[in-house]
Amino acid sequence: MAFEFWINFAFLLSVVFFVWGLRLLSSPDTARRGNILAAIGMGLAVVATMVMPVHGAYNNYGWILGGMAIGGAIGWVAARKVAMTAMPQMVSIFNGLGGATAVVLAMVELMNFYNGDSHMAGGQLGISLAALVIGGITFTGSMLAYLKLDGKVKDKHVTLPQHQAINILMFLITIALSIWVYWQGSAATTHWAVGLMALSLVYGFSFVAPIGGADMPVVISLLNSFSGLSAAAAGFIYSSQVMIVGGILVGAAGTILTVLMCDAMNRSLLNVLIGGFGGGGSAAAQGDQTVREVTLNDAAIMLYYANSVVFVPGYGLAVAQAQKVLKEVDDLLSANDVEVKYGIHPVAGRMPGHMNVLLAEADVPYPKLLDLDEANEALKNADVAVIVGANDVVNPAAETDPGSPIYGMPVLRVWEAKNVIVLKRSMNPGYAGIQNPLFFMDNTRMLFGDAKKTLTELAAELKNM
Amino acid sequence: MDMVYQFFLENLTEIYLLIFTVILGFEVISKVPTVLHTPLMSGANAISGVVVIGGVILLRNTPPDNYLMLSLGVLAAALGMVNVVGGFAVTDRMLEMFKKRK
Numbered sequence: 001m002a003f004e005f006w007i008n009f010a011f012l013l014s015v016v017f018f019v020w021g022l023r024l025l026s027s028p029d030t031a032r033r034g035n036i037l038a039a040i041g042m043g044l045a046v047v048a049t050m051v052m053p054v055h056g057a058y059n060n061y062g063w064i065l066g067g068m069a070i071g072g073a074i075g076w077v078a079a080r081k082v083a084m085t086a087m088p089q090m091v092s093i094f095n096g097l098g099g100a101t102a103v104v105l106a107m108v109e110l111m112n113f114y115n116g117d118s119h120m121a122g123g124q125l126g127i128s129l130a131a132l133v134i135g136g137i138t139f140t141g142s143m144l145a146y147l148k149l150d151g152k153v154k155d156k157h158v159t160l161p162q163h164q165a166i167n168i169l170m171f172l173i174t175i176a177l178s179i180w181v182y183w184q185g186s187a188a189t190t191h192w193a194v195g196l197m198a199l200s201l202v203y204g205f206s207f208v209a210p211i212g213g214a215d216m217p218v219v220i221s222l223l224n225s226f227s228g229l230s231a232a233a234a235g236f237i238y239s240s241q242v243m244i245v246g247g248i249l250v251g252a253a254g255t256i257l258t259v260l261m262c263d264a265m266n267r268s269l270l271n272v273l274i275g276g277f278g279g280g281g282s283a284a285a286q287g288d289q290t291v292r293e294v295t296l297n298d299a300a301i302m303l304y305y306a307n308s309v310v311f312v313p314g315y316g317l318a319v320a321q322a323q324k325v326l327k328e329v330d331d332l333l334s335a336n337d338v339e340v341k342y343g344i345h346p347v348a349g350r351m352p353g354h355m356n357v358l359l360a361e362a363d364v365p366y367p368k369l370l371d372l373d374e375a376n377e378a379l380k381n382a383d384v385a386v387i388v389g390a391n392d393v394v395n396p397a398a399e400t401d402p403g404s405p406i407y408g409m410p411v412l413r414v415w416e417a418k419n420v421i422v423l424k425r426s427m428n429p430g431y432a433g434i435q436n437p438l439f440f441m442d443n444t445r446m447l448f449g450d451a452k453k454t455l456t457e458l459a460a461e462l463k464n465m
Numbered sequence: 466m467d468m469v470y471q472f473f474l475e476n477l478t479e480i481y482l483l484i485f486t487v488i489l490g491f492e493v494i495s496k497v498p499t500v501l502h503t504p505l506m507s508g509a510n511a512i513s514g515v516v517v518i519g520g521v522i523l524l525r526n527t528p529p530d531n532y533l534m535l536s537l538g539v540l541a542a543a544l545g546m547v548n549v550v551g552g553f554a555v556t557d558r559m560l561e562m563f564k565k566r567k
Binding site: 018019021022023025026027028029031032035036038039042045046049050054057058059060063064066067068069070071072073074075076078079080082084087090091094095097098100101102104105107108121122123124125126220221224227228230231232234235236237238239240241242243244245246247248249250251252253254255256257260344346349351352353354356357360361363365366367369371372 | 467468469471472473475476479482483486487489490491493494495496497498499500501502503504505506507508509510511512513514515516517518519520521522523524525526527528529534535537538539540541542543544545546547548549550551552553554555556557558559560561562563564565566
């Protein structure tokens with residue numbers, strides 16, 4: 001009796017630790033403690049599951065510890081080795097593994113059910129099928145997302161003609177087959193479950209196939225949410241409260257981030273999933289407007305004698321691996337009492353919050369990292385805004401040109417700063433292929449070249465001042 | 466429809482739990498600042514590794530001569546644990562980097 005109390009008390013405690021741990025994530029000061037608290041909760045839950053009384057258990061502790069040791073070792077090494085620029089890839093793989101686990105668990109339950117080894121109430125059958133389908137979609141979808149993020153697969157390699165129509169059709173078939181297998185109850189066989197699993201796996205791959213580039217943050221967030229939902233569904237199979245709570249919390253986190261990412265691009269989720277991006281729109285003709293260049297020396301002077309500077313980093317910064325050099329420029333300016341801030345657009349990286357992590361890694365203190373609203377406030381009084389590798393997120397056409405494909409998207413109003421310096425490789429339009437009128441504005445100066453090289457040279461100039 | 470009624474009544478506590486967790490989850494997570502969204506996601510990865518519990522339950526209930534089930538159970542335990550350990554470890558690594566002053 002007392003033993004059962006302590007087991008269940010441990011489960012209760014681990015649920016509280018999950019929630020409290022996430023609550024502590026509300027500030028960078030307490031976030032680390034929160035993560036450790038959640039980890040302790042997980043440890044409690046796993047140990048309690050191992051020792052809880054199970055009627056007629058075989059235990060198989062050797063198998064359990066062996067499996068967990070293998071997985072744990074892989075996870076540990078991966079976590080130590082991964083580069084911060086590769087976080088989107090890692091999160092994608094982890095999303096996929098969560099889905100895969102749910103598939104395995106659901107498949108086992110369904111096999112036992114169809115072989116007559118176990119009974120399932122109707123609702124439980126439905127939940128198992130849901131875990132199977134959602135988990136399957138999450139697994140292959142995430143693996144493809146990983147391959148795309150890692151540059152191993154290009155969008156055009158996996159996109160068929162009429163791909164959107166195929167996806168919609170496949171989605172409907174998956175739903176229909178799930179319902180059919182469900183209504184068959186115990187009259188269906190394991191083959192049907194395997195077929196449904198195969199279909200989900202193919203659909204997962206197919207639904208991510210046409211989505212690429214700038215939309216990846218939405219996809220990762222959505223798959224994150226799915227991995228949580230599949231875990232929660234698996235929790236219902238085992239009537240495990242801790243799995244249900246954990247899964248739902250993850251589902252909520254993924255859903256919130258999905259919505260935030262869509263808002264940051266002013267697009268609906270449906271539009272991201274079925275609408276292609278780029279091309280189209282009345283890419284307002286620029287005529288033969290000219291851009292004005294600035295020399296390194298002039299740029300250095302402009303920055304050195306400014307009161308406040310806002311850097312606007314984009315993914316190009318990470319590609320050029322220039323975070324550390326940017327921080328060096330920041331240090332040189334700060335030493336001359338220039339107030340330096342960073343304006344970070346929600347979709348600046350390849351996943352939510354990615355740019356913040358990259359800058360934190362380069363030792364930029366987090367109070368300098370401003371979100372969209374804070375940055376727009378700071379830009380009003382800034383002497384110089386420096387754009388490094390960003391383009392669409394600083395495009396004034398989003399506010400002024402109703403014909404632009406990005407019209408309505410919230411952007412960083414860098415043009416409100418007294419001066420704008422744009423570090424850019426060339427005049428090629430950005431990721432979405434949209435022309436940027438910012439480059440032709442009166443207070444804009446262009447500094448062409450590789451971001452890392454330019455910043456290094458800029459730092460050298462500043463040192464000589 | 467009977468199956469649905471039955472499921473609802475048998476899992477009433479879990480359904481309450483589900484609904485309140487959804488509400489609580491949205492409340493708590495919407496307070497996470499943008500700066501921490503990447504650690505939030507990797508932390509969520511770790512928590513979704515809670516499926517490892519399913520693998521443990523499965524293995525504890527599998528007869529030692531049923532090698533198919535044992536392998537699937539080990540697979541579930543291993544995959545879940547990659548998420549748990551990898552997720553918490555990488556989140557800790559990231560959060561360590563967020564400092565007020567260097």
